Amino acid sequence: MSEDATETFRSEVRTWLDENCPKEMRDGASGEDAIVWGGRNWTFTSDAQKLWLDRMAAKGWTVPTWPVEYGGAGLDRAHHKVLLDEMRKIGARVPLQSFGIWMLGPALLAFGTHEQKLQYLPPIARGKVRWCQGYSEPGAGSDLASVQTRAESDGDDYIVNGQKIWTSYADKADCIFALVRTDRDAPKHLGITFLLIDMDTPGVSTKPIRLISGKSPFCETFFDDVRVPKANVVGTENRGWDVAKHLLTHEREMISGGGQGLLGGRALGAVLNAQEGGLSDPVLRAEAMGCEIDALAVALTLERYKDQAESGGGVGDASAMLKYAGTELNKRRHELMMSAGGADALTWDGKHEGLASDWLRTKANSIEGGTSEVMLSIISRRVLGLPA
Amino acid sequence: MSTLLLTEDETMLQDAARGFLDGAAPVSHLRKLRDAGQTHDAKLWAEMAQMGWTGVLVPEEAGGSDMGHAAACVLAGELGKTLVTSPFISTAVIAATALRQVATDRARDALSAIAAGDAIYGLAVDEGRKHDPEGVELAARADGNGFRLTGTKGFVVDGGNADRLLVLAKTDAGLTLFDLPADREGITRTAQNMVDARDAATVQFDNVQATGDDVLGAVDDAMTVLKPALEAGQAALSAEMLGLSAGAFAMTVGYLKERKQFGVEIGRFQALQHRAAHLWSETEITLSAVRHAGRMLDEDPANATLAVSLAKARATQTAKLAVIEGVQMHGGIGMTDDFDMGFFMKRARVATEWLGDYGYHAAKVAAARGF
Numbered sequence: 001m002s003e004d005a006t007e008t009f010r011s012e013v014r015t016w017l018d019e020n021c022p023k024e025m026r027d028g029a030s031g032e033d034a035i036v037w038g039g040r041n042w043t044f045t046s047d048a049q050k051l052w053l054d055r056m057a058a059k060g061w062t063v064p065t066w067p068v069e070y071g072g073a074g075l076d077r078a079h080h081k082v083l084l085d086e087m088r089k090i091g092a093r094v095p096l097q098s099f100g101i102w103m104l105g106p107a108l109l110a111f112g113t114h115e116q117k118l119q120y121l122p123p124i125a126r127g128k129v130r131w132c133q134g135y136s137e138p139g140a141g142s143d144l145a146s147v148q149t150r151a152e153s154d155g156d157d158y159i160v161n162g163q164k165i166w167t168s169y170a171d172k173a174d175c176i177f178a179l180v181r182t183d184r185d186a187p188k189h190l191g192i193t194f195l196l197i198d199m200d201t202p203g204v205s206t207k208p209i210r211l212i213s214g215k216s217p218f219c220e221t222f223f224d225d226v227r228v229p230k231a232n233v234v235g236t237e238n239r240g241w242d243v244a245k246h247l248l249t250h251e252r253e254m255i256s257g258g259g260q261g262l263l264g265g266r267a268l269g270a271v272l273n274a275q276e277g278g279l280s281d282p283v284l285r286a287e288a289m290g291c292e293i294d295a296l297a298v299a300l301t302l303e304r305y306k307d308q309a310e311s312g313g314g315v316g317d318a319s320a321m322l323k324y325a326g327t328e329l330n331k332r333r334h335e336l337m338m339s340a341g342g343a344d345a346l347t348w349d350g351k352h353e354g355l356a357s358d359w360l361r362t363k364a365n366s367i368e369g370g371t372s373e374v375m376l377s378i379i380s381r382r383v384l385g386l387p388a
Numbered sequence: 389m390s391t392l393l394l395t396e397d398e399t400m401l402q403d404a405a406r407g408f409l410d411g412a413a414p415v416s417h418l419r420k421l422r423d424a425g426q427t428h429d430a431k432l433w434a435e436m437a438q439m440g441w442t443g444v445l446v447p448e449e450a451g452g453s454d455m456g457h458a459a460a461c462v463l464a465g466e467l468g469k470t471l472v473t474s475p476f477i478s479t480a481v482i483a484a485t486a487l488r489q490v491a492t493d494r495a496r497d498a499l500s501a502i503a504a505g506d507a508i509y510g511l512a513v514d515e516g517r518k519h520d521p522e523g524v525e526l527a528a529r530a531d532g533n534g535f536r537l538t539g540t541k542g543f544v545v546d547g548g549n550a551d552r553l554l555v556l557a558k559t560d561a562g563l564t565l566f567d568l569p570a571d572r573e574g575i576t577r578t579a580q581n582m583v584d585a586r587d588a589a590t591v592q593f594d595n596v597q598a599t600g601d602d603v604l605g606a607v608d609d610a611m612t613v614l615k616p617a618l619e620a621g622q623a624a625l626s627a628e629m630l631g632l633s634a635g636a637f638a639m640t641v642g643y644l645k646e647r648k649q650f651g652v653e654i655g656r657f658q659a660l661q662h663r664a665a666h667l668w669s670e671t672e673i674t675l676s677a678v679r680h681a682g683r684m685l686d687e688d689p690a691n692a693t694l695a696v697s698l699a700k701a702r703a704t705q706t707a708k709l710a711v712i713e714g715v716q717m718h719g720g721i722g723m724t725d726d727f728d729m730g731f732f733m734k735r736a737r738v739a740t741e742w743l744g745d746y747g748y749h750a751a752k753v754a755a756a757r758g759f
Binding site: 290386 | 702
């Protein structure tokens with residue numbers, strides 16, 4: 001993109017945002033109350049929130065890089081960056097976030113049929129349908145390919161039985177994309193199918209799990225003779241592992257800091273200084289400096305990998321490294337923030353919001369989406385070529 | 389800002405450099421020099437000049453190839469992989485960058501000499517145990533139209549083989565940078581036996597005469613010239629250290645795949661796999677910081693301090709881990725002088741101290757990030 005074209009687009013974006021972003025949506029808020037997950041049962045906290053989502057969705061800017069026909073705006077990275085820059089400048093809230101945007105969308109774009117894309121992507125882009133991910137099971141954690149939830153053929157349908165666990169926000173989701181076993185005799189990676197299931201189907205039930213952070217972002221999800229059309233298979237029957245792996249790559253990138261997390265985040269020095277007496281302890285100060293150095297270098301690595309993906313080089317299994325480094329870093333960062341906060345950081349309110357809850361939540365970062373140890377094993381085998 | 393990927397030209401330069409150095413200067417070349425008690429290979433340096441490497445930061449009108457800092461980092465990285473002994477960073481990077489800040493005929497001639505491979509520079513900045521350019525004590529007192537320099541510089545890298553010295557001295561109202569011939573009367577150089585078998589000297593200045601023409605830049609204002617030069621050197625040294633880390637790592641992973649104990653390759657053991665994977669992750673992350681430093685020096689040099697210090701801070705930590713793990717995973721053989729890993733460990737230690745260690749650069753990052 002030429003410099004001129006960038007600037008033209010920038011001024012168009014600026015004008016449009018100025019005219020269309022409601023004042024209430026310009027506070028840069030990203031806390032729980034500010035997030036819009038969307039879905040059939042979603043309740044907006046204000047009219048402005050709904051207006052903002054509808055206007056952004058109409059522009060295709062809830063999913064700016066998706067093709068226009070599927071609800072996006074078809075922006076390349078340079079244009080996308082301009083949009084994000086301009087939104088940040090006015091403190092515009094993210095209009096919509098969801099697992100549909102982060103995970104299912106990219107998987108459907110890569111593996112779905114044209115009909116599936118037309119059916120599922122626009123509702124994700126408009127925030128009409130909320131998805132959750134059904135991967136882990138009580139007996140299939142790090143060893144994800146051991147999933148046992150069965151889908152048995154019955155004419156044009158499957159009958160699904162089994163249990164998923166750690167399903168994020170399953171109790172609030174409209175639909176689930178799940179890994180189910182369709183061939184029990186095949187080697188474990190070759191008998192898995194990637195299946196889309198409506199949570200309103202009879203036989204689906206959920207139960208929230210309370211975490212040490214006081215919150216319940218995860219659920220157990222049960223399938224009891226659930227009838228699902230075979231048309232809901234993404235990719236090919238028994239080849240769902242390919243889709244799952246593709247999607248896990250996106251999940252790793254998201255957990256490791258996503259597009260903006262680390263780069264857009266406040267400098268740790270500023271965060272700790274803001275806490276009273278935050279950095280007066282030289283030992284803590286030294287640790288925080290080390291953490292900041294590593295955070296900056298990891299953010300640059302995310303940038304470099306994006307450059308590589310953009311140039312068509314692909315990142316592949318190296319995304320396991322970003323997931324490993326990014327999540328371990330986030331844990332370190334929160335340990336330091338707790339240390340700087342001292343006794344002040346040890347209380348929490350009834351809603352379990354604030355630093356203490358966040359700190360506890362980060363401990364899951366290096367578990368969910370593949371543990372740090374699984375990431376190291378992936379690097380060891382697939383990048384370094386060490387024997388299994 | 390350009391991307392953090394190598395350009396086509398940089399990739400070609402990297403491939404050419406690797407091809408040449410694998411033949412002309414593998415690690416065994418350093419071993420030969422060390423065993424012969426030498427710290428410089430004039431033939432190798434002349435070949436580097438012929439390929440345009442010594443002129444990598446010299447303008448074309450002065451006979452250079454002017455490829456930029458990112459390219460200089462590419463070369464330093466390849467030199468680091470096989471621990472090539474040469475005054476590349478002190479001369480082609482630091483001295484060339486300093487001389488470029490000055491628009492005099494004399495500076496242009498000096499740049500031409502660097503590009504031609506005819507001048508080796510030593511950097512006489514440090515005096516104490518740690519890099520501290522602001523705290524130098526060597527005095528240049530006014531004497532008629534000129535100066536008289538008295539004091540001692542230590543850890544003058546490439547000072548033993550140097551034709552010229554960049555000398556940082558205290559003047560009446562600040563610091564001043566001098567460009568002096570190494571054999572000027574009153575200068576005594578004592579080569580040190582360095583742990584990495586490379587050239588560093590202690591240099592004594594005993595009432596050494598200097599003229600106004602010997603001053604690089606303005607009197608009492610050394611940093612306008614020296615700061616960009618030091619930052620260029622720090623970036624290139626980070627690249628060298630990353631190259632060194634990659635060289636040590638390649639040996640280590642190779643060994644994990646080949647060495648058998650308990651009837652299997654030791655690379656099958658998860659304890660070692662995870663440590664190797666962690667080490668690889670660290671090198672990948674540091675690579676981004678090094679690339680970024682090179683790009684910043686080329687595209688926004690006035691604001692490159694954070695990027696450069698980030699690169700040097702990361703590179704010191706990564707190199708330390710790479711050589712410690714390198715020796716440990718090789719076991720007993722890693723401790724032997726016959727084996728090359730020790731050379732990597734020794735060079736990493738010296739490169740860590742030169743131009744500012746982890747603490748020095750971490751403090752600069754912290755200052756830039758609101759600590």
